[in-house]
Amino acid sequence: MTGCLIALLLIPLVAGGVAATVRGWAGHAATIAAGLACLGLVAAMWTSVGRGTIAVGFLRVDAVSMVFLLGTSFLYAVVAVYTAGYLRAELARRSSRAGTRYQRRFLLGINLFVWAMLFAPSVNGLALVWVGVEITTIVSAVLVAIDDTEAAAEAAWKYVLIASCGLGIALLATIFMYYAGAQVLGQSYDLSFPQLLAHAGQLPATPVRLAFVLAVIGFGTKVGLFPVHTWLPDAHAEAPTPLSALLSGSLLAVSFYAILRFYQVTAATVGAGFAGGVLLVFGVLTLLLAALYLLDQRNLKRFLAYSSVEHMGILAIGVSFGNPIALFGVMLHVLVHAAGKGGAFLSAGAIVQGFRTKQLAHIHGAFDRMPWTASTFVIAIFALCAMPPFGIFRSEFLVIQGGFSAHHTASAAVLVLLVTVAFVGLAATTTRSIAAGPVEGDPGPRQEANAWMVVPVLACVLVLLLLGLWLPGPMGEVLHNAAFELSVGGGHGPG
Amino acid sequence: MTGLPLPAIQAGQVLTVGLGAPLVSGAIATVEARLQGRRGPRVLQPFYDLHKMFGKESLAPTGSGVLFLAAPVIAIACYLSVPLLIPVLTTYPLPLATMGDILGGGFLLSFASFLVAVAATETGDPYAQLGASRAKTFGAITEPVLLMVFFTVAAITATDLPYALGETVRSGPAQVVRPAHLLATGALLMVILYETARIPIETHTGTNELGMIETARPFEHSGPYLALLHWGSMIKQLVLFTILLNIFAAPWGMASGTHPLAVAGAAGALIGKSLVLGVLIAGLDNAFAKLRLFKITEFAAAAFLLAIFAVCTLFLGGG
Amino acid sequence: MHATGTTGVVMAPSVFEGTASTVAMIVLLLEFLMLRSALLRAQIRLYAAQSAVVSILAAVIAHGRSLPELYVLAVLSFALKAVLVPWVISRMMRDSATEIAGSGALGVASEVIVSIGVATFGFFAVGALHIHSTVLPSAALSLAVAVVLVSFVLMIVRRDVISQSIGFFSLENGVSLASLVVAAGMPLILEVAFLFDLLVAVVVFGILMRTHHRHVSSLSTADLTSLRG
The missing domain is CATH 1.20.120 (Four Helix Bundle (Hemerythrin (Met), subunit A))
Structure with missing residues (x-):
């Protein structure tokens, strides 16, 4: 292997x-x-x-x-x-x-x-994870600017500056975690996970707490957590579509992975209560912001970008619940969000290419002009709204169920409320423009996107549907193990 | 040979400062002229100037009050009292040295400066008033700097006595390289540049009234009163140099006993150190341009920055 | 009445600690100078000086604490951050006619006052954590955090790409300083990886600066306002 x-x-x-x-x-x-x-x-x-x-x-x-x-x-x-x-x-x-x-x-x-x-x-190791995340920033910043328009240059500059600063803070977090580990393991260890996790119980609490907060802010910049999310809609909207899909479905998740690694150590050192509390605050604020922005969004790709912010908020809240059911949901959510947001961005990119505009107000009659693309887009959006029978419904349901069973009743209720607001925003915006009929006297020629662009979106939608209806055995096993690894040793609350 | 009585040494401190001040000023002026490629005045020129001015009659503007004439006298008395409090010649405190602490010295200096400013406003001269008001405006920023410097001294020595800090600095290199000490010294040097009317604050030899602060204030005084004010400025300069050198930067070469030769050597050492410092400052004078008036706050802010950090590092430990 | 100095409220640090703290303090003061310097080239030179000071500190620690690995780090970081990076940025600037950074969002004196406040906050926030290092006095850690915070102020108040990127690079200097305090023993390979990442970041910053300059024909970021909402 x-x-x-x-x-x-x-x-x-x-x-x-x-x-x-x-x-x-x-x-x-x-x-x-x-x-x-x-x-x-x-x-x-x-x-x-x-x-x-x-x-x-x-x-x-x-x-x-x-x-x-x-x-x-x-x-x-x-x-x-x-x-x-x-x-x-x-x-x-x-x-x-x-x-x-x-x-x-x-x-x-x-x-x-x-x-x-x-x-x-x-x-293997927090330092190398940092290096990896930094490389993702560097490469993707250049890619955001590749279209060489003024807006792309602006978005790329904001992205590279804000994300680099965030990673500077994340580096500080890594250094403090090294310091905490060095108190127990001596100077010459290299922040590798097995060592850190094995001795997590003996690490000094203050540097670990500090490192965790700094990591959430630092890597959170790349995840898109409030209030350091500001680069995210710009970069997602101005990047070429294939990159937008990768940014949203994968990059945000990988940055979240870095936070999860810090979470593992912190939960084992000072208990999941502290780590969860920090994530809960950031998660709720992020979700709130995204839900409000989704209500009135005029740019198709920014609209999807804020949906990504929303889902990152859900991930943060899910981890903060800290119980195995919620963590299982979070792990599943990472996968289904990748599929859902990939499908949504890719079909949105086809629509943008077909209509030559990102403004929702000018996109009408998509069903007539691009039936396949438009229908997969709408399906992907409904999946992102966590409608059954799609996979995101299952993952969000698990997160909320985990929250209730861990007695985080109030937080889980807030989560449900905000997800509903986001649902209203997503659904209303989509039905207002994409799903609306053609404007009078403007039927527009039928110009479906080519098969290369339709098939991948169909694949995403099928995966969403599949994971919603049936979770294959091996997949469930790995997700279960992941949730177990994240919750083990954390001394998490009841449930 | 027996030692000098302590009161005599104390009087010697005042004399050294009072008579050394014109000498130091004259020497700096000469060096400055040489740096600028001029021959410059004689080193003893300030003595001749003072002598000439003392021999002239004095005039007061109509309507000016008693303070106009009293201020120069009280100011120079203040300036000459400060050497009683600070270590000028000796490493040990003299009998009257503990009647005022480092704040006391600061009060005397500010009181003198306040009186000169008030005397300037007694006149109707716009330039004198301009200088007075500016001096007080920027003083509002430089005086907190001095306070911070004093706090630093207090935190380092647990006293507010200038002698104690000099003693501490002499005690070893660890006390010299600590950041709090270096920062406080830097801040004090910047305040001295401001107080002695040096570039980048103003051109102390210039004749552009609009750029003047310190040198504009005695515009309406004449004769012996003007001489007193000029002399007072020189004494203030040497007093400030002494504070910087004998307390902060170089508290070496002072007499530790009462032997007359040691005391005389200490006087010579002080004048020598002051000359070195003066030459340094003259070099700075040449290397920089004068700041525009509204940029002086930046200069003062920089001094404030140093002083604040001196205090901060102390309270964090490791300072 | 007469204190002898060593019995004061604040004990004097050792010569090594005092020197190290002073060098760390110079890093912070250089950060403040960057905040006030109006010429872009002066800013780049200040950054080079700051990097050099950080490298010197690494060498001082290598000598004082017998950590020979840090000599390598000192040499590498000097070559990279004090020589190569400033040179690269100067090259980038050669195409642009701009010499003077546009005025910041605040006046210089206000910027300095704000930064003093921010830096003092950093001082005492870190001081309150009581993180002690065997390598350097903890004041150096507070200074490092202050450098990071002031570099944020620099990036926020300045409105041109050079100052903003210099702000980011000096942020990295602050982090390096912090790592010298709490992670001096970190394996060299990781430190080198960090430095290498910085180098790549510089190249990317350079590429994006050029893209920006091509579109806006200036180094100012004041017009970067089209993306909102």
Whole structure:
């Protein structure tokens, strides 16, 4: 299995290298092959992680990492296919030389970005996780600016500055955690998880608390937690669509993974009460902000970006409940959010390309012009609203159930309330524009997006439906193990 | 040979400062001129100037009160009292040294400056009043700096006596390199630049009335009163130098006994150290440009920053 | 009545500790100078000086606490942060005619006062945590946090890409300072990884600065207001 892990981290690099040198379809073929191969490798590792960890060198994968690896590699495969169609329309506007250059850069960037997001959850140690998350920032910031418009430059600048500052704080958190560990383990340990978790009970409390708060603020900047979320809607809206999907479905989750690692140590040192409390405050504020912004949003991609903020808030609140049911829900939520937000962004990107605008007010009669894209988009939005029978309904239900059974009744009630507000925003905005009929006298020609862009979205929707109706046995096992790892030793509340 | 009686040494302190001040000022002026490529005045020129002014008649503007004439006299008395309180020649406190602490010295200096400002407002001269009001405006920022410096001294030595700090600094290199001490010294140096009318605050030799602060105040005085004010300024400069050198920056070369040669050597050492400091300041004078008036608050804010951090590091331990 | 100095309310630190704290204090003072300097090149030079001071501190600790690994770190961080990064940013600036940073959101004196408040908060907030290190006095940790906080003020009040990125890089200097205090023994490989990350970040900042300059034709960020809501 160690071979699989090493291959998983080599394939995107190789694909990136190939895509940066060849022209035409070969680059897409390499990327798609890499995406499918990574998904296959993760699936192959899946069952063996159900029984323990895979460790080789400085790499270490356990059930928690596995969940994030699956989300990322799934989106990798989906986005790789989608990009093939997306770039065809983009390149039509460019000269062939500029087009080749754009495609090379784009595919190289996407592959590197995915590599960084696969790297961060596979490494052993908080310091290396930080390095991985920092690389994701660097690569994705350049990608956000790749369209070379004024708005993209603005979004990229805000993103790189805010996210870098956040990661500066996260580095401070890492250093304080090192300090806490060094009090017990001596100077020469390298922040690796098994060591830290094994001695978590003896770590000095104050530096650990400090490190956790700093980590939540620092990595929270990249997760999109209030009040350091401000880069998120800009970057998601101005980035090219395949990148938006990766940012939202995968990058935010990977950053959240970093917080989860700090949570594990902190909960084991000072109890889940403190760590959960911090996450609860940030989570509720984030959810509140996102729900309010969703009510009146005019830009299609910003609208989806705020939905991502909302779901990150749900993740934070879910972890704060700290009981195995809620944590199981959180782990599932990471996966279904990746599928849901991937599907929503990718179909929204097709709509934006078809209508040549991101303004919701100008998108009317989508069902007539792009029946497949529009219907998958609406399905994805309803899935994101946590409507049954989709997977997000199951995960959010588990989170809320976990909250009630852990006697966090008030927080769980607030969660239900805010999710409902967000639901109203999502549903109302969608029905007002996308699902609305064509404006009088403007039927518009029927111009469905090409199959490369429809099939990936269909895959996302099918996954959402599948996970809503039936959770495969091995998947449940890994999620269960992940939830167990997160809740173990935390001395969490009743339930 | 027996030692000098303590009161004599104390009188010697006042004399050293009173007579050394014009010498130091003259020497600095010469060096400054040389740095600018001029021949400059003689080193003893301030003595000749004072002598000339004492021989002239004095005039007072109509309508000015008794304070106009009293201020120069009281001010110089204040300036000459400060050397009683601070270590000028000796490392040990002299009999009258404990009648006032470091705050007492500060009060005397500010009182003198206040009187000169009030005397300036007694006249109808707009420039004198301008200088007085500016001096008080910026003084509102520099005086907190001095207070912070005093707090630092108090926190380091647990007393408010200038002698104690000099003693502490002499006790070892650990006391010299500690950040609180260095920061307080830096802040004090900046306040001294301000108080002695140096660049970047003002060109003390300039004739541009609009840029003047310190030098504008005695515009209406003349004759012996003007001489007293000028002399007072020089004494203030040397007193401030002495505070910086003998308490903070270089409390070495002072007499530890009462032997006349030791005391005389200490007087020479003080003048020598002051000259070195003066040359340094003249160098600064040459290296920087004068700040525009509204930028002086930035200068004062920087001094305040140093002083605040001196106190902060002390209270954090490790300062 | 006459105190002897060593019995004062605040015990004097040892020569090593005093020197180290003073060097750390210089890092903070340089941060304040960056806050007030109006010339972009002066700001870059100040950053270089600050990085050099941090590297010197690493060397001082390596010598004083017998941690030879830190010599390597000192040399690397000097080469990277005091030489390479300033050079890269200066190169970026060569294309732009701008020399003077636009006025900040506040006047310099107000900026300094705000920063004093922020830094003092950082001082005492960290001081209250009682995190003690065997390597450096805890005042240095407070100073490091103050540097981080003041660099935030710098990034917030300045409205040009150079100052903002210099603010971020000096934030990283503050973090380096903190890591010297509480994590001096951290394995060298991790420290090098951090430094390498910084280098890549500099390149990306540079690319985005150029993109920005191409679109806006200035270094100012005052017009970056089109994305809201």
